Amino acid sequence: MNVEINGPQVLGYLFGNPNLPITETMRNAWIVMVFILFLCIFLTRRMEKIPKGKQAFAEKAVIMIDNLVDSTMGPGCRAFSPYIATLLMSSLFGSLATLFWMRPVTADLNTTLGWALITFFLITFNKIKYGGLGGYLKGFLEPVFVMAPLNVLSEVATPVSMSFRHFGNMAGGLVISTLMMGALEVLSNAVLGFLPVPLLQIGIPGVLSLYFDCFTACMQAFIFSMLTMAYVGDARSSG
Amino acid sequence: MDPKAFVAGMSALGAGMAMIAGLGPGIGEGYTAGQACAAIGRQPEAQGDITRTMILGIAMAESTGIYALVVALILLFANPFVGQF
Structure with a gap:
C-alpha cells in the first residue's frame, strides 16, 4: 500500500525567486476564477426583458443571495451581497474542484486565511465606522477593564477559527478519502486478490465523496458566508 | 532508543489522543439537532429559520473538533518536533 x-x-517559482512559490492551489484558484467568470458571462449573455432559461437561473441566484443578505444582516446591507456572493461562489467551486481531479483550493490554509482576513478587516472597519474609534477601543474594556487581554484574543480568534474551520473540514475530507482508497486497495488485495484490479475501489469512495466533497463543500461555503454576514451585521449594529 | 523513532511514535500517539476531542462536538451537535427537531415539531412554520440557526450553531460548536483535527494533522504531516533530533 502506498498512501x-x-x-x-x-x-514553479515566480521570477525564479524561491520565496515566491507558485503552488497547485494558486493554479487551481485561477482555473476556478476563470470558470466562474465564464459562467457569469455565459449566464448573462443576451439578456431579455422577460427572463427565461439561463437568465432566469441567474436572476434566481442573485435574488436568493440578496434575500439571504437582507434576512441575516437586516435592511440596507445590499452593498455586501456582491462580496457574499463572491465568497459563496469561490468557496463552493473551489471545494468542488476536487470532483475534477484538482486539489481543492480550500484545502490550503493560505486560501481560507486570506478570505478570513478580508472578513476580519470588514468587521473592524464597520465597527470603527459605526461605533467610532473610541467606541471600538472601549469595546475591549467590556465588561471590566481586566478582561482586555481576553477581548483582544477573542477578536483575533475570529479569523483564525473561521479559516481553520473551513480548512480543517476540507483537508480532513481529503485525508480520509486518501486513507480510504489505500485501505480499500489492501482489502481488495486480501479478499479478492485473484482479480487483476482492486475491485472494492470502485463505487465505495464515491459514496464517501458525496459526503466529504459535495455536502461538506456546500455546507462550508454556506457557513463561511453566513458567519461573515453575521459578524459584519453585528459590527454594523454595535454602534 | 532512537530519539527520532520515539518522537515519531509519540507524535502519532498524540495525534490519536487529540482526536478524542471529537467526543465533545459530537455530543453537542447531536443535542442541538435534537432540540431543533423538537422546535420544528412545536412550530413547523419556522422550519427555515430554525434550520439555518441550527446549522450556524453546529458550525460554531464544530470548531473545537476541527481544532483537534488540525492539531492531529500537524502532528502527522508537518511535525515540528521531528526536525529537532
Whole structure:
C-alpha cells in the first residue's frame, strides 16, 4: 500500500525567486476564477426583458443571495451581497474542484486565511465606522477593564477559527478519502486478490465523496458566508 | 532508543489522543439537532429559520473538533518536533 498525503505541490517559482512559490492551489484558484467568470458571462449573455432559461437561473441566484443578505444582516446591507456572493461562489467551486481531479483550493490554509482576513478587516472597519474609534477601543474594556487581554484574543480568534474551520473540514475530507482508497486497495488485495484490479475501489469512495466533497463543500461555503454576514451585521449594529 | 523513532511514535500517539476531542462536538451537535427537531415539531412554520440557526450553531460548536483535527494533522504531516533530533 502506498498512501501519499501531501500539501499542495510547488509547480514553479515566480521570477525564479524561491520565496515566491507558485503552488497547485494558486493554479487551481485561477482555473476556478476563470470558470466562474465564464459562467457569469455565459449566464448573462443576451439578456431579455422577460427572463427565461439561463437568465432566469441567474436572476434566481442573485435574488436568493440578496434575500439571504437582507434576512441575516437586516435592511440596507445590499452593498455586501456582491462580496457574499463572491465568497459563496469561490468557496463552493473551489471545494468542488476536487470532483475534477484538482486539489481543492480550500484545502490550503493560505486560501481560507486570506478570505478570513478580508472578513476580519470588514468587521473592524464597520465597527470603527459605526461605533467610532473610541467606541471600538472601549469595546475591549467590556465588561471590566481586566478582561482586555481576553477581548483582544477573542477578536483575533475570529479569523483564525473561521479559516481553520473551513480548512480543517476540507483537508480532513481529503485525508480520509486518501486513507480510504489505500485501505480499500489492501482489502481488495486480501479478499479478492485473484482479480487483476482492486475491485472494492470502485463505487465505495464515491459514496464517501458525496459526503466529504459535495455536502461538506456546500455546507462550508454556506457557513463561511453566513458567519461573515453575521459578524459584519453585528459590527454594523454595535454602534 | 532512537530519539527520532520515539518522537515519531509519540507524535502519532498524540495525534490519536487529540482526536478524542471529537467526543465533545459530537455530543453537542447531536443535542442541538435534537432540540431543533423538537422546535420544528412545536412550530413547523419556522422550519427555515430554525434550520439555518441550527446549522450556524453546529458550525460554531464544530470548531473545537476541527481544532483537534488540525492539531492531529500537524502532528502527522508537518511535525515540528521531528526536525529537532
